Amino acid sequence: MNVAVMGTGYVGLNTAVSLALHGHQVVGIDVDEEKVKQLKQRICPIYEPGLEEAMRSMMDQGFLRFDHTLNGEAKDAEILFICVGTPEAEDGSANLAYLFAAVEEVREAYKRKPSKRGVVIKSTVPVGTGDRVAGLLGDCKELHVISNPEFLREGSALQDALNPSRIVIGAESPEAFSLLDELYKGFAAPVVKTTRQTAELIKYASNAFLATRISFMNELARLSTVLGTNIQTVARGMGLDSRIGPEFLRAGLGYGGSCFPKDTIALLHVGKQHGVALNILEQVREVNRTQPAWCVQLISERLSGLRGKRVAVLGLAFKPDTDDIRESRSLAVLHQLLQEGAIVSAYDPISTETVKKLYPQVEYARDIYDALTDADAALLATEWKECVNLDWQKAKAAMAQPVLFDGRNAWSSDLVKQYGFSYQGVGRS
Template sequence: MSKSLSIIGCGYVGCVTGTCFADMGHEVTLVDIDPSRVYSINEGHSPIYESGLEDLIKENRKRICATTDLRTAVNNTDITFIAVGTPSNVDGSINLTYVFNACKEIGEILREKDSFHVIIVKSTVFPGTTDTQVRQILEEHSGKKAGIDFGLGANPEFLREGNAVQDFLSPDRVVIGADDPRTANVIRDIYAPLNPQIFTTSIRTAEIIKYTSNAFLATKISFANEIGNLCKTLGVDSKDVFDGVGMDSRISPAFFRTGIGFGGSCFPKDVCALLSGARDCGEKLNVLNAVIATNEAQPLRLLGLLKRHLPNLKGKTIGILGLAFKPDTDDIRESRAIPVVSSLCSEGAEVIAYDPAAMDNFRHIFPHITYTSSASSVLEADAVLILTEWKEFEYLDYSGKIVIDGRRIEAARNHATIYEGVCW
């Protein structure tokens, strides 16, 4: 049975969530404070760079509308997802301002609404946030009780940028956090068309499942890089090592890709938030502290390899292939290209960069480096650094070049005149 849903926030999570729910047959109202995003969606365009999303918006325009009017959206729907941003504070904790502001407005709207309305937190928040602070704000401003007069739950997302639509429509699992059965059943019914594997638990447990999943994957990457660094010293190919290790059914090969580390909007932010929250609880997470330290040091290894061949970078032209934190996205949040380019600039190098999607975003941080319209132009530099594994980089002619590869591009490995892989 189709439901009437409102989604607050039209970023990666909110826009993908709302569009995919519409594709499942639900009526969806997307809400955002940015009029340009609202206009884009209503015109059938995606406000974000995400593979397949714009086509899905166009296919489901009859079931999707976007607005800046939160009151109308909540009043005309039965279920509201909160999918606003939770950016990092300076100390690594998450900033919950957007979540709390949304809850305050929702609570005031619920005060005037008679029907049982369900609010689901999809934003990533530290365990205990929803069943304490969010609940308190909603109850205070609505004059109603969670679990009795309105529903409250958590439904964390597990979407990979560049593959988010497929991840939503073909999920490994759907985690439902609810402390009353009525809310749990409502969330379960929404996802029923996907026939997914559903794990139902408490709100607080659902929240920490999200953090634990991302922290474990980040740990695998940093562990792989530490072993990869040792393998390079020993003259061993780390890919062969992890191909063998990954055959163990207890371990699996996923995320054993050595390189310059992880970035993006989730892993760095979520690990740091978990560390910050644990400190507030009097716990020290030694393993995760090491994960972050390893990840921060990894891009500097690439620069060390470059200096083996060009000891003095001042006045040298260094080409950068890839600026996004991963391929198939324009997202540069916590991209490993940021510390690399920053270090190159501080040493007086001239930087020429190319990325198929992320140059406009990167230009906001580094307006003074040179951006080129083709990958082949980058190869004219004194040395080339590969920082994102875009598919098109596999077909370049690296012969005659000094290449420092942070992402294991086989063409560079096989054909560069001087080749250095970061940790293989």
Template sequence: MKVAVIGTGYVGLTTAISLAMHGHEVVGIDLVEAKIKMLRQGQSPIYEPGLEEALAAVLQQGVLTFTTDLLEAKESEVLFVCVGTPESADGTADLSYLLASVSEIGTLHRSVPRARTVVIKSTVPVGTGDRVAGLLGDCKSLFVVSNPEFLREGNALVDALKPSRIVIGANHDEAKAVMERLYDGIAAPRVLTTRANAELIKYASNAFLATRISFMNELARLSTVLGTDILTVAHGMGLDSRIGPDFLRAGVGYGGSCFPKDTIALLQLAQEQGVSLNLLDKVRQINRTQPLWFLQLVKNAIPELKGKQIALLGLAFKPDTDDIREAPALAIIEELQRCGASIRAYDPIASSAVQKIFPGVSYCGTPAEACQGAHAALLVTEWKECVQLPWDEIYANMAHPALFDGRNAWPVKEVREAGFHYTGVGRS
């Protein structure tokens, strides 16, 4: 099928590449000429393992092209809308980019009419698909579908190629048939439903995963006081088939582009409808305070941080991505600087992005360099480069051998045998 993907950000680029790899003829569209130029040269503007190699392959095969002109998508049967829906000042989703794209699609369709399906893959408030259908109501043979993405940053390409489920929100059988043809050959459960249901499935999924994380983080606070071990507790919980093991890891909190934005958008939507989501409000509160709670562990061990040198290992919100949006490291840096500490940080990918926000931090080329002369080392993102360390060398070069494991990823027995004072999140 001929497919257009409007927006070449994280979701759009991954969607375009995966559809091309599944044999469709895809054109990626973006208004930013510099980005399009990069993509045409096989350079990805985002970091994702395997993404750039896959991009080069589909470009070479000629099944994926890029342009700034929507008119080049005039022959496309399916148009994906993958533009950003950032958080507005009041917490609602900003739909300005999406509505601008819809307006352009309407103009294209009226000038070059043909059977088309507009697929909204951007995360949008419930009712947006119906609103878009209303805006395009005068466009004959044009259908609107909600087809939310469930991509994990760092694993997005894998998730796009082998999705856990495909949710298709469509109000017409013709549109459902188009989507089934588009995803033919992909072995994944289908959920065929209304646009509104599909939109809420996306928000509900992210809100529930955020709830699991915050629940475990709050439980880790109790575990710290009780002297119990949160990893053992999580393992015991995860063996229950009704619970499962995923998203039960305590740490310094979640970040990224999805969970923070989607939880506040769902809260805002509920408030507009006069419904209180008290649990979700508490989830956000726990996540907001988790990095500061973690830092309190550091302050308990080092009461006077002023003038102390702190090593910060990991800056992106999770491994295998360069995304620093809502990253816990940002809140930790801000608080450490407020306390007068000197920070030496390491991240294999995200340092340059954080440096624009915090130029006063010393950014190092290796974890060992960041730990040189440090009074404490904090693991904030569990990159393998930050987890697998030469402990004897680290111990010899630190001013004070204190490790604070914000991801419960360091080998506790090994580091303690090396002489370190180890503190994890809710570890006994």
């Protein structure tokens, strides 16, 4: 099928490349002409494992092209994906300005060439947005508005797009469902067909529930620290119950990124709009907000205060295998450490230059051991492989004090203790 993907961020670009890999003719559309120029030069604007190589391959084979308008390469598209950003507005709601701008572009394209097309909203939007879009395009009789939320994890987004855990399709007509049946014919995944509003709520509910699991384990980790129990063993014992499962039971610094923080507050806003209190979700956000400060307090207690102490922070991106620092818990840690008067050195293999603009007072290291030099404590904030698999003898020799705080529970406590380190994990005695 001929497909246009409006927006070439994480969702849009991975969607475009995955559909091209499945044999569709895809045009990526972005209003940023400089970005489109970069893409046409086969330069990927985001860091995502395997994405740039796959993008170049699909461009070379003629399955993937880029343009800044629906008027050119994409004028014959049968499916129009909207994958634009819906950032958090000041009041906590989702800012839909980019989405409605894209909808207006779709309207203009339809007027120039009326034809049967599916308008697929893949952006994360409040419940009812698809119906609003359908109302705005109501006079474009052959356009079918469909909700088709994404479930991509940064760091494995391309694989998730190629092999989705499920495909959720929200539509109001048999014609709309048949368009996406044809598009996803080569995908082996369970398909959920429902209304647009239900599809939109599935997306928010999924992210809110995963965020809840994380904050629940972080609250238990605080209790575990006081009790002297091991939260990892607790998590394993819980996860073996088939009703619970092992995923997202890892205690740590909390969740970040472009989805969980934004989507949880947007869902809270939807609840308030409709007079429904989502009290559990309120507490989920509060635990996540305070978790970095709680972790820094443990370091402070171990060092008898942080003023003038050098702390090495290993990892700045919100998770490994991405350059995304949006809502990264590492940044909250940097902020708290600096407030407490610590001297902070930091290392990240990808995100250093971006963070440097936000926290110029931090000392940014060329490599991990440079960051560890003369440190009174080291904090693992992002579990990059190179941050997890250290040369412990070299690390200990570099540090002023052999004190480790494992903010992701990724280091082996038994191993580092063999090298003479003092170790503290999150909820690990």
